[in-house]
Amino acid sequence: MVGIAAWGAxxxxxxxxxxxxxxxxAWIAPGLMGKAKGERSMANWDEDALTMAVEAARxxxxxxxxxxxxxxxxxxxxxxxxxxxxxxxxxxxxxxxDRAAASADVSGSQRCGLTALAQGLNAVKAGAVSCGLVTVxxxxxxxxxxxxxxxxxxGAAAFMLAEKDLVAEFLGxxxxxxDFVDHxxxxxxxxxxxxxxxxxxxxxxxxxxxxxxEAALKKAGLGSDQVTHFCFPSTFGGMAATLAKRLGIPAxxxxxxxxGVMGEAGAAHGPVLLAHALxxxxxxDIILVAQFGQGAEALIxxxxxxxxxxxxxxxxxxxxxxxxEETNYLKFLFFNGLVEWDRGMRAEKDNKTALTTLxxxxxxxxxxxxxxxxxxxxxxxxxxxxxxxxxxxAVDTQDPYRFAERKASVTTYSADFLTYSMSPPNHYGxxxxxxxxxxxxDITDVEQGDVDTGLPVKxxxxxxxxDEKRGFRRYYWKAAPDRAARTQPAALAAE
Amino acid sequence: xxxxxxxxxxxxxxxxxxFGERWDAGPEDLMVEAxxxxxxxxxxxxxxxxxxxxxxxxxxVGTGKGGTPMSLALRLPNIAVTRVENFCAGGxxxxxxxxxxxxxxxxxxAIALGVEKxxxxxxxGLPTGQAGTLLPQxxxxxxxxxxxxxxxxxxxxxxxxxxxDLKRAIAHVSVKSHANGAKNPKAHLQKPVTEEQVLxxxxxxxxxxxxxxxxxxxxxxxxxxxxxxxxxxxGKRNLTTVKALQLAVSNGMESQYNGWDGSYFHTARIxxxxxxxxxxxxxxxxxxxxxxxxxxxxxxxxxxxxxLHISAEGQGWKDVMNxxxxxxxxxxxxxxxxxxxxxxxxxxxxLRMLYEMYLQLQGRAGERQLSNPVxxxxxNLGGSPSTNxxxxxxxxxxxx
Numbered sequence: 001m002v003g004i005a006a007w008g009a010x011x012x013x014x015x016x017x018x019x020x021x022x023x024x025x026a027w028i029a030p031g032l033m034g035k036a037k038g039e040r041s042m043a044n045w046d047e048d049a050l051t052m053a054v055e056a057a058r059x060x061x062x063x064x065x066x067x068x069x070x071x072x073x074x075x076x077x078x079x080x081x082x083x084x085x086x087x088x089x090x091x092x093x094x095x096x097x098d099r100a101a102a103s104a105d106v107s108g109s110q111r112c113g114l115t116a117l118a119q120g121l122n123a124v125k126a127g128a129v130s131c132g133l134v135t136v137x138x139x140x141x142x143x144x145x146x147x148x149x150x151x152x153x154x155g156a157a158a159f160m161l162a163e164k165d166l167v168a169e170f171l172g173x174x175x176x177x178x179d180f181v182d183h184x185x186x187x188x189x190x191x192x193x194x195x196x197x198x199x200x201x202x203x204x205x206x207x208x209x210x211x212x213x214e215a216a217l218k219k220a221g222l223g224s225d226q227v228t229h230f231c232f233p234s235t236f237g238g239m240a241a242t243l244a245k246r247l248g249i250p251a252x253x254x255x256x257x258x259x260g261v262m263g264e265a266g267a268a269h270g271p272v273l274l275a276h277a278l279x280x281x282x283x284x285d286i287i288l289v290a291q292f293g294q295g296a297e298a299l300i301x302x303x304x305x306x307x308x309x310x311x312x313x314x315x316x317x318x319x320x321x322x323x324x325e326e327t328n329y330l331k332f333l334f335f336n337g338l339v340e341w342d343r344g345m346r347a348e349k350d351n352k353t354a355l356t357t358l359x360x361x362x363x364x365x366x367x368x369x370x371x372x373x374x375x376x377x378x379x380x381x382x383x384x385x386x387x388x389x390x391x392x393x394a395v396d397t398q399d400p401y402r403f404a405e406r407k408a409s410v411t412t413y414s415a416d417f418l419t420y421s422m423s424p425p426n427h428y429g430x431x432x433x434x435x436x437x438x439x440x441x442d443i444t445d446v447e448q449g450d451v452d453t454g455l456p457v458k459x460x461x462x463x464x465x466x467d468e469k470r471g472f473r474r475y476y477w478k479a480a481p482d483r484a485a486r487t488q489p490a491a492l493a494a495e
Numbered sequence: 496x497x498x499x500x501x502x503x504x505x506x507x508x509x510x511x512x513x514f515g516e517r518w519d520a521g522p523e524d525l526m527v528e529a530x531x532x533x534x535x536x537x538x539x540x541x542x543x544x545x546x547x548x549x550x551x552x553x554x555x556v557g558t559g560k561g562g563t564p565m566s567l568a569l570r571l572p573n574i575a576v577t578r579v580e581n582f583c584a585g586g587x588x589x590x591x592x593x594x595x596x597x598x599x600x601x602x603x604x605a606i607a608l609g610v611e612k613x614x615x616x617x618x619x620g621l622p623t624g625q626a627g628t629l630l631p632q633x634x635x636x637x638x639x640x641x642x643x644x645x646x647x648x649x650x651x652x653x654x655x656x657x658x659x660d661l662k663r664a665i666a667h668v669s670v671k672s673h674a675n676g677a678k679n680p681k682a683h684l685q686k687p688v689t690e691e692q693v694l695x696x697x698x699x700x701x702x703x704x705x706x707x708x709x710x711x712x713x714x715x716x717x718x719x720x721x722x723x724x725x726x727x728x729x730g731k732r733n734l735t736t737v738k739a740l741q742l743a744v745s746n747g748m749e750s751q752y753n754g755w756d757g758s759y760f761h762t763a764r765i766x767x768x769x770x771x772x773x774x775x776x777x778x779x780x781x782x783x784x785x786x787x788x789x790x791x792x793x794x795x796x797x798x799x800x801x802x803l804h805i806s807a808e809g810q811g812w813k814d815v816m817n818x819x820x821x822x823x824x825x826x827x828x829x830x831x832x833x834x835x836x837x838x839x840x841x842x843x844x845x846l847r848m849l850y851e852m853y854l855q856l857q858g859r860a861g862e863r864q865l866s867n868p869v870x871x872x873x874x875n876l877g878g879s880p881s882t883n884x885x886x887x888x889x890x891x892x893x894x895x
Contacts, residue, residue, distance in 0.1 A: 416699075418638040419637055420636060429648070438752070453652035
């Protein structure tokens with residue numbers, strides 16, 4: 001039997017108030033006020049489909065930074081940052097996966113997240129990969145004042161696939177392919193182009209999803225009445241309930257599609273809903289997840305007794321709980337590149353990346369790997385031939401040492417209003433790690449007043465800079481408040 | 496241990512251009528201004544110069560690389576010109592090179608000149624830029640004030656100083672320097688400010704406001720050095736001699752090793768201790784007459800008072816508040832206005848500091864003249880608190 005051994009998720013902390021967004025655009029699109037309810041997740045300026053996928057994968061993998069068991073990696077997204085550079089390769093480096101592990105990008109439609117999941121499960125089932133990691137992230141863009149802007153959300157989910165220690169057994173997969181163009185985005189286009197909603201619903205979803213679901217049920221040897229969780233993302237109200245009724249799935253099994261609290265995260269949303277179902281599942285539950293996109297993909301799982309032992313640190317439930325409302329719609333526009341704003345002369349610097357340097361220092365930059373001296377035990381970043389331990393002069397004594405999963409805290413910081421930043425003031429400082437080592441780095445997901453000496457932080461994988469001239473994105477690690485670990489720093493008690 | 500530089504080299508003459516937003520002057524004009532004053536002060540002809548050391552930092556917007564900009568601007572008689580660059584401490588490096596050349600006997604008379612033309616960038620503050628191809632991929636997109644502001648958070652945490660107390664102490668640093676700069680006709684900023692103005696200024700990088708940051712200025716400064724014997728043979732009396740020249744450079748201990756807490760300059764402590772030893776100074780708090788320190792930001796000056804072993808650790812902010820470093824205090828600091836008000840044309844700053852110490856020791860500081868100074872100390876820092884070069888020089892009356 002193959003299936004899911006662990007799962008994880010990531011939803012960016014910022015949540016755009018739909019009321020704020022709809023109100024700002026009501027002068028030109030008064031109809032949007034009908035959608036002015038709840039909130040949608042909103043990637044920070046330094047997050048994209050890839051960074052969110054890394055965070056979801058880290059939620060799956062947990063604090064143990066030995067990732068040698070992962071033998072295959074699938075990254076799925078319809079908004080991957082690179083068209084021709086293996087996005088999964090960046091993720092593999094960030095997660096410090098074994099270079100011998102296979103990796104692939106899966107793209108092309110809104111159902112590609114589930115396609116990647118099916119491919120991963122089939123690879124494990126075929127014995128080609130002993131342990132596979134599927135991670136799906138999506139950061140969809142939409143035009144200002146469009147309904148999509150309010151409907152969409154950003155997020156990611158990830159799954160560890162294996163043959164043993166399963167939390168959910170894979171029972172069956174069904175697929176349906178038809179060139180039904182509900183919307184499309186050309187290779188060079190910035191935004192989607194949509195056809196009429198009623199046609200998509202009645203001629204598309206209602207006719208193309210059931211064959212995939214029925215095929216999956218048949219393979220699983222289950223009746224539709226046995227499904228206890230039905231996950232189906234759609235921005236159309238009541239769509240999952242309509243399908244359930246047509247398929248004979250109990251109405252009680254239809255799961256909330258999280259439209260009110262995060263919006264629809266495109267290709268990642270089926271996986272997000274599956275992760276959310278796992279968050280809340282009980283042993284024996286039957287989970288059916290399906291997603292539409294030039295046909296449909298459907299997968300069925302049975303939850304095992306291990307479900308309670310394998311819950312991720314965050315999951316979807318934890319991600320949704322860690323939220324900050326954003327009522328400044330303009331900030332959303334800036335972060336998504338939807339306005340041309342005055343960045344000042346300091347933003348004029350050339351962000352050309354030396355690719356030779358990037359590759360030579362791949363584990364340092366993308367993996368946040370430093371060194372530990374075999375002689376002195378001193379931990380340092382970066383790894384260097386001569387140890388930094390004062391007056392020790394140990395040469396070539398350092399073993400690779402991973403920092404990304406270590407707990408850390410702020411030793412020095414400033415909030416800089418002078419330097420160019422997408423979200424001023426730019427916070428950065430000296431971060432010290434438990435177990436030794438320190439890195440002078442950016443601090444993200446904070447506002448003025450959030451940071452002080454002693455603040456517990458965790459490492460997050462983020463966009464460092466975009467080279468707009470050449471279309472390159474630089475990724476690196478940043479410190480973000482470890483809000484779960486936050487305690488009153490002793491140094492502040494004196495004030 | 497080496498015998499050191501004490502009293503082996505004398506200052507023959509010095510010059511310094513007017514600092515400020517010199518819209519009227521290019522780097523060549525600034526060099527000529529400082530050079531002519533120094534040559535006139537030394538009373539020598541260009542043909543008497545044996546060698547030159549030239550300091551400039553940001554060659555992209557300033558003078559360009561190499562030794563040629565100085566030689567071309569000053570029409571030097573085809574002598575050796577060595578360009579030095581050590582972040583903001585280049586001026587002290589040029590001086591060190593010239594002094595060592597004289598002390599070695601390789602040159603009888605040598606000149607050190609520093610220049611920086613910063614106001615051709617189109618915006619306020621220092622030009623931005625990161626070194627090499629690796630740092631831009633990992634270092635925060637920071638600024639000089641943001642880097643130095645880090646001292647404040649660490650200092651507060653270490654010594655239990657409240658935000659308000661530290662903010663007031665660093666405000667006093669700036670108020671004092673503005674009062675001094677108001678008496679200096681060559682200073683970039685010559686207007687006194689109140690503590691209230693400093694405290695309420697726009698924030699640049701927490702907790703540093705506008706008045707906590709030094710001026711970004713155009714300017715040049717120069718020193719001509721020789722042996723005491725040659726100086727006397729040229730008719731000079733009451734010589735100002737070099738007592739100590741030290742430079743300490745970070746090796747990663749601060750930035751990559753957990754032993755440093757971020758609240759002080761490791762290099763400054765080392766350079767200061769070595770400089771006192773070289774100069775034969777045992778009780779700096781009593782013996783140092785005056786100082787010019789690298790007050791790029793008010794908080795830098797505050798912690799430097801401790802790093803130079805003048806104020807006890809954790810007590811510097813109290814000495815500042817008590818006026819110990821004011822013009823009428825025990826050790827006047829930044830009597831010429833400092834980087835804060837005289838200005839900070841990067842490559843020239845170390846020499847500008849020495850210029851004021853020299854004027855004071857020669858009794859030529861005009862309205863700012865202190866009574867009977869014996870030892871003047873300069874502290875010239877380049878880089879950031881965690882990765883820097885720190886130069887400490889002591890000059891004084893010959894024989895002291």
